[in-house]
Amino acid sequence: MNALDQLRAPVAPAHPAVRTGAGNGHCCSTCPLPGLCDDSSRRGLPDALLESVLEQQHLQAGATLYMAGQRRSSIWVISTGALKSCELDLEGREQVVGFHGPGDVLGLERIEISEHRGFALALEPTSVCRIPVGKLLDRLTTAPELWREVLRIAGSQIARAREVHRVLGQLQTGQRLAWFLLEGTGPRRDACQCSGATVIQLPMPRQDIASYLGMTLETVSRSFGALQREGLVSVQGRTVRLLDPARLAERIVPQAAHA
Amino acid sequence: MNALDQLRAPVAPAHPAVRTGAGNGHCCSTCPLPGLCDDSSRRGLPDALLESVLEQQHLQAGATLYMAGQRRSSIWVISTGALKSCELDLEGREQVVGFHGPGDVLGLERIEISEHRGFALALEPTSVCRIPVGKLLDRLTTAPELWREVLRIAGSQIARAREVHRVLGQLQTGQRLAWFLLEGTGPRRDACQCSGATVIQLPMPRQDIASYLGMTLETVSRSFGALQREGLVSVQGRTVRLLDPARLAERIVPQAAHA
DNA sequence: CGAGCGGTTGAGGGAACTCAAGCAGGGTGG
DNA sequence: CCACCCTGCTTGAGTTCCCTCAACCGCTCG
Numbered sequence: 001m002n003a004l005d006q007l008r009a010p011v012a013p014a015h016p017a018v019r020t021g022a023g024n025g026h027c028c029s030t031c032p033l034p035g036l037c038d039d040s041s042r043r044g045l046p047d048a049l050l051e052s053v054l055e056q057q058h059l060q061a062g063a064t065l066y067m068a069g070q071r072r073s074s075i076w077v078i079s080t081g082a083l084k085s086c087e088l089d090l091e092g093r094e095q096v097v098g099f100h101g102p103g104d105v106l107g108l109e110r111i112e113i114s115e116h117r118g119f120a121l122a123l124e125p126t127s128v129c130r131i132p133v134g135k136l137l138d139r140l141t142t143a144p145e146l147w148r149e150v151l152r153i154a155g156s157q158i159a160r161a162r163e164v165h166r167v168l169g170q171l172q173t174g175q176r177l178a179w180f181l182l183e184g185t186g187p188r189r190d191a192c193q194c195s196g197a198t199v200i201q202l203p204m205p206r207q208d209i210a211s212y213l214g215m216t217l218e219t220v221s222r223s224f225g226a227l228q229r230e231g232l233v234s235v236q237g238r239t240v241r242l243l244d245p246a247r248l249a250e251r252i253v254p255q256a257a258h259a
Numbered sequence: 260m261n262a263l264d265q266l267r268a269p270v271a272p273a274h275p276a277v278r279t280g281a282g283n284g285h286c287c288s289t290c291p292l293p294g295l296c297d298d299s300s301r302r303g304l305p306d307a308l309l310e311s312v313l314e315q316q317h318l319q320a321g322a323t324l325y326m327a328g329q330r331r332s333s334i335w336v337i338s339t340g341a342l343k344s345c346e347l348d349l350e351g352r353e354q355v356v357g358f359h360g361p362g363d364v365l366g367l368e369r370i371e372i373s374e375h376r377g378f379a380l381a382l383e384p385t386s387v388c389r390i391p392v393g394k395l396l397d398r399l400t401t402a403p404e405l406w407r408e409v410l411r412i413a414g415s416q417i418a419r420a421r422e423v424h425r426v427l428g429q430l431q432t433g434q435r436l437a438w439f440l441l442e443g444t445g446p447r448r449d450a451c452q453c454s455g456a457t458v459i460q461l462p463m464p465r466q467d468i469a470s471y472l473g474m475t476l477e478t479v480s481r482s483f484g485a486l487q488r489e490g491l492v493s494v495q496g497r498t499v500r501l502l503d504p505a506r507l508a509e510r511i512v513p514q515a516a517h518a
Numbered sequence: 519c520g521a522g523c524g525g526t527t528g529a530g531g532g533a534a535c536t537c538a539a540g541c542a543g544g545g546t547g548g
Numbered sequence: 549c550c551a552c553c554c555t556g557c558t559t560g561a562g563t564t565c566c567c568t569c570a571a572c573c574g575c576t577c578g
Contacts, residue, residue: 151370
């Protein structure tokens with residue numbers, strides 16, 4: 001599945017892991033940091049022209065956006081596609097700490113720090129807008145209102161991480177998967193009308209979901225199976241149809257989903 | 260134990276959960292956001308005078324800094340003491356998502372968002388500097404260099420949260436506790452010379468440690484016992500002496516600490 | 519065709535949870 | 549003063565959830 005397919009597909013428009021850039025029109029119209037990449041006079045230009053102005057990077061599935069040890073020099077705004085970001089431990093084992101879709105901002109966590117500790121990798125063909133840190137700081141000096149946006153985005157990423165902490169801390173595996181399906185994965189999940197989305201196209205393999213949720217891939221598979229047996233979802237590979245989002249949501253309540 | 264005792268105590272100066280504000284002198288000399296609370300002309304004033312200028316809040320143990328549902332209006336910089344911040348789920352159960360000590364900045368995660376979802380509570384007598392959001396934004400406009408500091412702090416909190424994600428995701432309970440003892444809890448843990456600290460005074464009960472690390476208080480207790488039986492630490496209530504930090508650190512390596 | 523990858527399913531064991539009892543320390547009141 | 553309670557912590561016994569190990573399936577690709 002590539003980004004173009006997603007744009008055309010009538011299903012699955014809403015899950016954060018696969019949401020499309022702008023729906024209709026260029027992703028700049030929904031950019032969370034408008035005016036950062038260059039002056040805003042060019043807004044309204046044809047998409048093809050915009051492409052030529054932007055500092056865009058295109059990644060194939062499996063390509064890395066940045067790697068551990070690499071000197072950090074940019075932040076990125078995702079236009080289309082999906083990425084995962086990972087941390088590495090001392091033994092080199094990877095831990096998925098985030099999935100990111102169009103509109104998400106990457107790299108804020110290491111701004112002002114010399115090099116990356118983890119890495120980010122495209123899960124499918126992906127394009128991002130690169131914003132050099134120098135330009136970011138310049139812009140912030142001359143256009144202080146951008147400030148609030150960046151701070152808002154950083155704050156929402158912190159809040160998001162706390163939510164994940166809660167999920168890993170007090171939900172059991174089946175509940176974590178239900179949460180994952182409903183709440184999605186990006187810092188901008190608020191923009192996702194979850195109840196309306198009934199079909200999800202997951203861009204990541206089971207192993208990545210397992211890592212992200214702190215469980216094994218077998219348990220992810222079994223949990224999918226359990227949810228399916230109960231009629232809550234219908235699973236076929238990476239296509240998941242939410243048959244009963246309301247009852248699925250009940251599952252997320254900690255301790256005893258008494259129903 | 261109160262903040263003053265800690266300042267005097269010859270032991271346990273370094274653990275993030277109990278580190279002292281400035282060591283010697285007023286906490287402003289080590290403030291991560293100097294010049295934010297007011298103009299910087301007063302730096303160098305006697306401590307007593309500084310106190311009168313600052314918008315300081317003093318909290319008794321158990322007092323809340325902010326509560327769920329409360330309209331957000333400030334960020335805070337901790338001067339002395341210790342706090343925990345918690346998230347609440349739909350059933351009102353609390354999940355500890357952070358412990359904070361002197362120098363830590365609270366409230367960035369909800370900036371620009373109307374109300375708090377969780378709460379923060381003092382674990383011991385605590386004083387904080389309150390910075391109204393309005394003043395923060397004003398300062399940032401007139402003094403754009405502050406910018407980098409705020410962004411750096413927010414970034415380090417994101418990075419910190421990712422580290423916690425990794426710990427909850429791939430370490431078992433005994434390893435999580437070892438990590439907690441060594442790496443501490445605050446976003447400024449880098450300032451802590453962990454290897455030098457041999458005695459830790461924990462300001463929080465077992466239940467809070469358990470919640471933070473995603474385990475039960477019984478398991479926390481048993482894990483302390485296990486570490487003690489192996490001669491790695493010596494535990495007496497909330498006083499923990501690190502007998503062998505090096506071997507303790509080996510424990511944190513995921514999967515098999517083959518030793 | 520076989521190899522490789524991603525995913526599913528099963529059997530068994532172990533880590534951590536639940537439930538429960540017991541203990542130490544601190545405060546209060548008779 | 550001691551009895552009493554209450555809170556925080558420890559320890560034990562039994563159970564459950566989830567991990568580990570393994571086999572198997574379907575698909576793609578060489």
